[in-house]
Structures are given as C-alpha cells and as structure tokens.
Amino acid sequence: MNAFRYERPSDALGAIALHAPRAQYIAGGTNLLDLMKDDVETPELIIDISRLPYSAIESSEAGVRVGALARMSDVADDIAVASRFPIVAEALLAGASPQLRNMATIGGNILQRTRCAYFRDPSQVCNKREAGSGCAALGGVNRMHAVIGASDDCIATNPSDLAVALTAVDAIVHVQGRAGEERAIPITDFYLLPGTTPRRENVLEPGDLIIAVEIPASAVAHNSTYLKIRDRASYEFALVSVGAGLERTGGVVRAARIVLGGVAPKPWRVSEAEARIVGTSGDAGAIDAAADAAIDGMRGYGENDFKIELVRRAVVRALQTVAA
C-alpha cells in the first residue's frame, strides 16, 4: 500500500471535478482497500463519496430506485425490494458476509473487481491489470474462472451476485458524467466482454459516478429466485449462480429471464434458454430443454470444466423453483 491523498467533496460535481487518472472514488471501501493492500490499485488520490446524498431507497408503482450509496444490507432488508424483487434481496444476502454487507454499497457492488488470483497478485502476469502482459489463469489455477464469454486474453469472472439479479430484472444504472449530465444505462449494456481489452470492464467513462440503480417492476421480477452454489455456506463467491424469473398466466409461460453468474466476465443472460421455456407450461421437458440451451457454447479451461454440467443442473433447479 502506498501513501495517498484523501478528499471528501460535498457534492457529486465536486467529486467528479476532483477525478483524475490516478484517483479512485471510495464508498464502502470493501473492494478497493483489499486491492490497495495487495498493491493492485495504487491511487494517488482517494475521493470519499460515502457521505453524498445517494443512499435513499424509493419505491413507486413503477419500481424501486436504489441510491448508489445504499448499503447492501439496507437494500436486502427493504420490504419493497424483498417482496417485489425477491431475486435482488436473495442475491444481496447470498453475497459477502454480514459485516461486509453493512459497509458495501450498491454502486460499488456492481463495480467490484474479479477474484482471479492472478489479477490480485501484481507479481504475476495479467492482461486486465497490465495490458499485454499475458493471462496466467490460462493453464493455471482456474477453477473459479469463466466458461463462456472469455477470450484468450482473459478468462476472469465478474464476482457480483447482485449484478446477476439486476440483469434478470432489466435494471437501469444512472450515471452522472464529467459534464454534469445524467445518463441512464440499461445494465444489459453496462458490462463489456474482455476481448483484447480486458482492462475495460464496463462502459463508464473516467470520472463517471453511479448515482442510482433503478429496478423496474415486472411480473418476471415478482416471481424470481437467485440460486448460488459455492464451496462454503457463506462468505464465498459463486462457483455457479442462476438468477431466474418466470411470468406465467393461464398455465403458460409468457416471459422468462435466465441469467448466469460465476461463469462469465459479466452476468450472462441466456436468451436461447429463455426461448425454450416461453410458451410452454414450464414442465420438466421444457426445463431440461432450457438447461441444455443454457450451456450451449460453453468451454472449460481445465479445472473449471465441471462448471458446465453444474450450470445445467443449477438452471434446472432454479427453473423448478420459479415454475412451482
């Protein structure tokens, strides 16, 4: 860890104005401090945004608007969120530990960095950390790594449980930019695949500040679940997770969302799998067909080959839950 300057601006524009190439916003700090201790992040300036007025959770008929600085624990405990968006509450409670959830914010959660051990060790090569240096996870310790959406440059996964749930409910990320303008970015457009530029993980521009996440009401969101499979019962990232929601009327599935976590560089929506169950009764055959479609195109990198079969089974289980 290096010495750094610390500023606490009084408003968003002040924060954005302070932002510079080696500056970092800090809110809960649960991710950034780890990275600083490991010398993965070496900011010269820390801009503390934690006391800016963006922590409200506002519920309306149209949905819920969650301030970017709302704590994971507060959002998970919010009655409107828990009753209308069970997938969001379940994903939040499946993440981290109670202590971390009391600190970590929603905006920070969806920006958290990968758990790839090579990314977190500056003595090893990593294209995400240092462009062009190589990907040590290829052929290395990659049990937790991606089975789809990866590239030869990077096979790291996005670690956020919440992002999987938000993708399943078509959330919108509200961002304030350098020029003071506010932009609304659908979360399905928010994350980028690594390709040859794994350092760039999302569409945010330098200085952009997330101020809120909007979760629109929907029948799919109302009947939704988050399933997470992991090596220990709590405080552990997903081997595989599934966010699933179904809208069913008259015994027929009208709409479906199936999004995978722990298997890709971003929350991985499997539209083909959704298509297999829409229009059916949600019977076992349709669920199997959807699960088979969900693993289409997946490839393992050795240690993580098992994830593909695990995804198939997890999709079955998640769909059984929402089809019941």
Next chain:
Amino acid sequence: MSTLVGAPIDRVDGLRKITGTANYTGDLPANQLAHGVLVLSTIASGRITRIDEAAARAVPGVLEIITHANAPRVKTEGQGGVERTLRVLQDDRILYDREPVAVVIADSLEAATEGAAAVRVEYEAEPPVTTIDAGVKLPVDEDDEPELVRGDAEAAFAASAVKVDAIYTTPMEHHNPLEPHATLAEWDGALLTVHESTQGVFSARKRFAEIFDLPLTDVRIVAKFIGGGFGSKGSVWPHAVLAAMAARLLARPVKIVLQRSQMFGSVGYRPETRQRVALGANSDGALTSTIHEVTSQTSMFDDFTESATAISKMLYASPTAHTKQTLARTNQATPTFMRAPGESSGSFALESAMDELAYATKLDPIELRLRNYAETDPNDGSAYSSKSLRACYEMGADSFGWSKRTPETRSMRAGRMLVGYGMATATYPTYRSGAAAQIRINPDGSAILQSGGADIGTGAYTVFTQVAAEFLGIALDRVNIDLGDTLFPLAPIAGGSMLTASVASAIKVAALDARGKVIALAVADQSSPLHGASPTEISAEDGRLFVASDRARGETYAAILDRHDGITVEGNAQTQMGPSEEQYAMHAFGAQFAEVHVDPDLGEVRVKRFTGAFACGRILNAKTARSQFLGGITWGIGMALTEQTRLDERTGRIMTANLGDYLIPVHADVPHVETILVPEDDPLVNEAGVKGIGEIGIVGVAAAIANAVYHATGKRIRDLPITPDKLL
C-alpha cells in the same frame, strides 16, 4: 474431588481480552520503536540477480533495508523437533515461494509497508518442484520412527478374505491463527529480549541463543497473550530472527508483524500427503493386516515428517502391521506441526478405510471397530494407563442417535436432500514433560503463581488458577497468575496437548508445598488454634486452614503469616514424568459422529449435526475444554469440506494466500456441535490425571464427514477437501 477443578469457570483473562486491554505482541509499545516489513520472493526456485532499493530508500521514514547482501551471518541449522533450519537472508538462493528476500525497517509501519512494496527484486528462476510425485524421495530420519513392521502384513493381506486397498490424499493446509505472528526484539548491549508470539518461551530462548551465538542467560523471551498457535507458533521462524537482526543493526527495538498473506510462507503448514491404506480382514471383520504407506512433502532444505502412519500403528488390534513414511522434497517452505500433526491426516485415511471395510464386511462401523478393539497396546501388549474408548462409542452413538442409521447408501433423505451418518475414532497420544512451578503465599493470604508456560488462547491462565486455588484452598480471585516468561519456572511448549497436563501437575505439587509450609508454621505455633494438630488432618478452604473434623478450629493464612512477621511463603515444584511409557500405553480416545445433507444434483455438502465424545483423563475446566473440542471439530469440518492451499503447478506459487481464497469454515458451515466429556480417572499419567485435550478434537472429523458423504451418496471421496465438483 473438588469444587474448583473441573468447574466451567469463565476465563480469568476474558475481560481483558474482550475490552482490548490484553496486549498481544503486536500491541506492545517500545521507546524508539522501529517497524519492519518483509519482502517475499515471487519465485519458488532460483537465484536473486539484483535488488533495486532506490525507490524504497526514498520513502520518507525508511531507515534501513536488509538483504542477503548486508545481513549479518547467523547460525541457521535446526536440530529437528521444533528447531527448523531457517532461510534468513544468508545467500542469494531462493528455495521456496514467499521466501524472505529483504526486510524494510522504518520509523512507522506505514513507511515500512510502502518501502517494502517499492523494493524491486530481479531473479533468475529455475523450474520448481511443485508436486510430491515429482519430488525427490528421501527416507525419514530414524528419530521419527519411519517404519513399523509387526509380523508379515503383506502375506497376511494377500491371504485375507476381505480386502480394502485405496489411495487417500490430503492437501497443503495453513494454520491461520487469528493473531498473525509477531515479534518485538530489543537489545540491551549483549542481552536480547524478545516479545514473541510463541507457544514455548524456553524452546524459543534456546533457538535465539543458538542463532545469535549467545549464552541462554543472555536471552529473555516473553509471551503474555497469544491469539492461537495450532503448531505454527511452536518454532522460531525467519521473521523473528530478522526482527532481532534488525534491532541489533539499528540499535533500537524492532517489531515485525506478519501480514495475513505472509502467514502463507515461512511459518509452516500441514504438508500434502499421499497415503495408501490396505486393510485385510476375516469375513467376521477381524483385522488380519494393516498397511499404511505415506509420502508427505517437505522443503528442499529441511525435513519435517507428517506422521500420518502413527495412528495405524496403535489404534486397532491388528495382528500384523506395516507402516512406512517417505518424504518428498518440493520448492515450498518447511511444513510443521499443525493441530494433531499426523493423527488428523492419517485418521482421514485409516478411518475412511475402516468405513470401506465396514461396507465390505456388511458390519456396522462401530461394531467393526469393537471387533478390533485393542485391549492392550497392539505393539508390545502393555496395559493402557486408562482407555475409555468403548464408553466414547456408546455415549456418542446414544446421544447422536446412531441407531436410526440405515446402512445402505442413499437410503436416508430429508426432503430433496440426501442424508448421511458417518463416524470415526479419534485418538491422540499423551505426551508428558517435566515442569516446574512456583507459588508464593503473600502475608495477606493471596498467592502469586508463576510458570513460564504460555497461554496460546486455550485457557491456561484459567485452569492453572483453578488448580492453584483448589490446592491452596483460597478463592480464585486471590490467585495472581503470571505466565509466559523465561524468567519464570520451566515449562514445556504449549503443543502436543502437553502444557496443561505437565504444568497443572507442577502447580498442584507447588501449591501443596506452600500450603504445607504454612501448616507447619501453624501447628508449631502456640498462638494458633491449629497448634498441635496433625498436618494431615488440616484442610483449607476460602483462605482458611482448619481441622477437617472440627471446622471451627482454624484460622486464615493471613492470620498465621501476620504472626510470623508477615513473611511470604514459597512453594516450589519440579515434577518429573509419571510411570514410564514402557510400563503403560497412554492415549486419549474419542468418537466422532457427523450428519451431512448433500444436494443430490448440485453437490453441496452441509454438516447438519456433529457429536464428539472424548475421554481425556481429568477435565480441569468443562467450559474451556468444550471450546477446545469445538475448535477442533470446526477445523475438522474445514479440513473435510473447504480447506486447501492451491499452488500454480507451473511456478510453485501459492494462489490462495488470503482468507477470501483459503476457505476456513464460517458460522454458516458449523452446525450445532455436541461435545460429551466422558468421565475418566487416570491416576497413572501424571499428578493431575490430565491427558490433554488440544489436539484430539480434530482427529477423525474429516473421516466421519467423508464417511457420512459416502453413506448419503454412495460416492467415496478419498481426496480432501470434498468440494461440490467431486460429487457431480
């Protein structure tokens, strides 16, 4: 026998710990204190070609950087046991991942931390040996009893009606005590004082004296509070030597506290093991042959043997046995003792194999073990000083509800989940050591108890206070106890479940000695109500001595001493070990029972219930004893399901050097754990009748869980940990 000994008394140091007034080594202040931070190698094998210190030296506050180029030369060879050979900046070679290559000393921890990150080291890397299969094999030193031959086990196995023969593996595991290792070293001329988070101040003193070529009397080691050791604080490790080296160079006190990630490096670990267990039996389940062959990893420069075969030599009445240990050199640091070293890893293999044999013979796993119950030591026929394993099986099984188990695999369910019951035997040898203790009775009737033994968090302060209060006959809060200092009477290391047994015995003798001296004063004193009484008739309670048959006839310690010019009376003890091991076999025993639920589709295993029943001689404090067993069982759950240190096999780099990637059990992984203290009276082991409880809690837990997983799923997992992918 008593009211204090055995009672579930709260920790006497508990309030200090929870209010933050118990100073651990890392908390200690010192005048002119400087802080050291280690720089560790980023290769596992090779040579340092260049060290660029410029950027580090430019960090404000950095005082000095020690590397192999300027480090004073010291004696690094260890003598075995807890004395490890140390790699402490003596040459440019790198023999393991995360080997210290520099230490940055600064005015502040922050400056030292930033300076350490700024040191640039260049290497010439060589291909590392990263697996025990690839490692050069070497025989184990005779002192570590590498091989046992009892009859012709191979011939007996070949002729057996029923055979089980399988390979089991356990991974590298790291201790991760809550308190990271910490050292504060200070020189006063040629005198070295080291505040050290160590399990044994006397063994540490000897080691520091050897390394720096000092007489023992010039070294003082102090360890007041230790936040867990589990074996990793049994040895003096490189950071401690480097702290003393730096303090001497700078002529000011230097403190080094390891970062959590640095706990994966030079402070020991449980080595990877590869174990073959072959059991031969008659069709009635009676063992005819036990074969256990173990290869465990060690470093390139020192030998540590994980004695996984020890349990197979003694646990069952197998007429023949052949056990053999082999070492394999890898480019990792030297392993060390880790909670129940040998027994925990060995019991996974042996007790899994016994479960396989139970299925092969269609016997209940407990019945199979009873049919092979060793009534005497299987090797030499000697009697046990005490053995209550049968009671452990009975009480454990009864409380757990073992009889509800249906033996077929996949035969029990709870909703969607597969349910499995599994059990295993636990055992740990009773190690003993001589110890000394000193008790002074003050003129006011209070007492001061001193022992060099260190309380590593297990409750030694508490149980020693109980023993002293009991045998002096004074209240608990009248005993002032001080531990963990080489200025105090000699005590063994807090390891091998040995400290409490040894020191409690010495404290009992010292207390009776001091009490006897006061009684002698009283009975000879015409002014005393006790005058003329027979000393053997006199009892003591709550600070008062009295005639047992006439309680009114007596007076307080304070009254007696007051009449004798307010003197202080001193009791001393120097105990020896009890009856020799040739006469009796001495072991603690237990039985472990697990219920697991396994998701049949997703492979997740959750331990739903656990029962451990243990017979360990006299229990000095039922509360701290339960905590010990609970800790051992919790760790066993981690060993079974989550813990493993992962290496990149191309480079030998450790890839899990933090508590986010090295998975120890969290609360959600630990169910209700029931611990049963099986009563056992053993007057032979030592004066206190104590067998020690620190290690046995973990023994057999991984096997009990693996056996439960087999019962639930029909899948025999022989490679720990049992992660979901292995059950798909």
